[in-house]
Amino acid sequence: MxxxxxxxxxxxxxxxxxxxxxxxxxxxxxxxxxxxxxxxxxxxxxxxxxxxxxxxxxxxxxxxxxxxxxxxxxxxxxxxxxxxxxxxxxxxxxxxxxxxxxxxxxxxxxxxxxxxxxxxxxxxxxxxxxxxxxxxxxxxxxxxxxxxxxxxxxxxxxxxxxxxxxxxxxxxxxxxxxxxxxxxxxxxxxxxxxxxxxxxxxxxxxxxxxxxxxxxxxxxxxxxxxxxxxxxxxxxxxxxxxxxxxxxxxxxxxxxxxxEMASKDMKTGLLNAVTWHNRGEREISRADRSAGEFSVLMIDLDYFKKINDTYGHLAGDDMLISLAELLKRETRSHDLVGRFGGEEFVVLLAGASEREALAAADRIRELIVELVVETRTNEGTPVTITDRTASIGVASYPTAGESLDEVLAAADAAVYVAKESGRNRVVGAANRKALVATAG
Known part of the structure; x- marks a missing residue:
């Protein structure tokens, strides 16, 4: 006491x-x-x-x-x-x-x-x-x-x-x-x-x-x-x-x-991994009842560690916060946007086919490239972070899996293909060899 x-x-x-x-x-x-x-x-x-x-x-x-x-x-x-x-x-x-x-x-x-x-x-x-x-x-x-x-x-x-x-x-x-x-x-x-x-x-x-x-x-x-x-x-x-x-x-x-605090990622304000997964399971149930579909975007910032090493962790945090705000702006209120830890984000697009999700993912990829983050180093020196990229994997339910974990695993595997193929790409789980969007 x-x-x-x-x-x-x-x-x-x-x-x-x-x-x-x-x-x-x-x-x-x-x-x-x-x-x-x-x-x-x-x-x-x-x-x-x-x-x-x-x-x-x-x-x-x-x-x-x-x-x-x-x-x-x-x-x-x-x-x-x-x-x-x-x-x-x-x-x-x-x-x-x-x-x-x-x-x-x-x-x-x-x-x-x-x-x-x-x-x-x-x-x-x-x-x-x-x-x-x-x-x-x-x-x-x-x-x-x-x-x-x-x-x-x-x-x-x-x-x-x-x-x-x-x-x-x-x-x-x-x-x-x-x-x-x-x-x-x-x-x-x-x-x-x-x-x-x-x-x-x-x-x-x-x-x-x-x-x-x-x-x-x-x-x-x-x-x-x-x-x-x-x-x-x-x-x-x-x-x-x-x-x-x-x-x-x-x-x-x-x-x-x-x-709300227990359900949110404290740094970005997005859903944390546990809450995102729980709400994603509800989306599975909803899709089963209506014979519907949804898609998952796994978003991984490229070379994020270089931001922390070059400018400091405070600048890295600002980059993550800016990306979180971008994802909230570019998704609908009933979509699920979460942070899975580090520089990895996940988005569930309710009712979206893989084709629709690929288009949305490529739009997000382009916006990340255009993102400008005004921040400071740990010593307080102003810096501007630009020209960042992300590798994005896309998987859909039920084609990529019959459970949320299977869909997530498929999206994560697609992210791995995107990174191995040069980064700054969107890859769909339906055909991981086909790079849907590449660096311009």
């Missing part, structure tokens, strides 16, 4: 402004981030002079802050693990408290609530995560505040005054729905721009937009926040009932992340 001391995040070491990791980020990202934060500060300062703060507002602020802090403290270990495992933009659960604040509190208190909640998150939930620098927490808080301001502005199109003084139930409902939509879109747009500017070379749709599950979680949290608005307006004590659903939701998301 771990001691309490090991579970608590260590104290941060204060560093000079010039040494902040912020300045190591891409220049355009720094400009954009500092600009959004400057806009946030400017709007908040202006709001202090425009929007009056009543005693009831302070009471509601304190109540929401207490709810948010209790929730964050109760789930901080779950939150820390979720943040550690995430590879796409992390979705935290503060929207369930911040959305009500956006419509029920004046903007200055909205900003203060975000500062309180994100400071607590940064210190307690993320404080011991090395990849979560202070400037990232500030950026997240700024994005939340701007999204809340946009939410409050959108609600004004449906309300003639404060939402708490509005008797029109339809107007309140429309304001809440509009708030949920606008909050989601504004946060998404800011995040997409920031992620693109941070790493434009790795700006894949999934990386920018997040997965379906990520977006569903954010919308779910905002919907709960919308319901919280009605609860706080009429029966604030019922807000206590939100804790258990939120706790279960976070635990279920953590369980899903752990399940």
């Amino acid at each position: 771990k001691s309490e001391a090991t579970e608590d995040p260590p104290r941060r070491r204060w560093v000079a402004v010039g040494e902040w990791s912020l300045w190591q980020r891409p220049r355009h990202w720094v400009y954009f981030t500092l600009s959004t934060e400057a806009v946030t500060v400017g709007l908040t300062v202006a709001a202090f002079f425009i929007f009056p703060i009543a005693g009831d507002d302070v009471g509601l602020f304190a109540f929401l802050a207490a709810l948010g802090l209790v929730h964050t403290e109760a789930t901080r270990k779950i939150e820390r693990m979720r943040r550690t495992l995430n590879v796409t933009p992390h979705i935290n659960m503060t929207s369930v408290w911040m959305l009500p604040a956006a419509l029920l509190l004046p903007p200055p208190l909205v900003a203060l609530l975000a500062v309180v909640l994100y400071t607590h998150l940064g210190m307690r939930s993320w404080g011991n995560l090395e990849h979560v620098a202070v400037h990232k927490t500030v950026t997240n808080a700024s994005t939340m505040i701007l999204s809340c301001y946009a939410t409050a502005f959108a609600a004004t199109f449906f309300l003639t005054g404060p939402i708490t003084a509005t008797l029109d139930v339809k107007a309140i409902s429309l304001a809440v729905i509009a708030g949920v939509i606008v909050h989601f879109l504004v946060a998404l747009i800011i995040t997409i721009i920031a992620l693109y500017l941070a790493e434009p070379d790795q700006a894949t749709p999934e990386r920018l937009f997040g997965s379906y599950d990520d977006n569903a979680l954010e919308l779910t949290t905002l919907c709960l926040g919308g319901l919280m608005i009605l609860v706080l307006m009429h029966q604030p004590v019922l807000s206590m009932l939100m804790f258990l659903p939120m706790f279960v939701l976070q635990r279920s998301m953590l369980a899903k992340q752990l399940e």
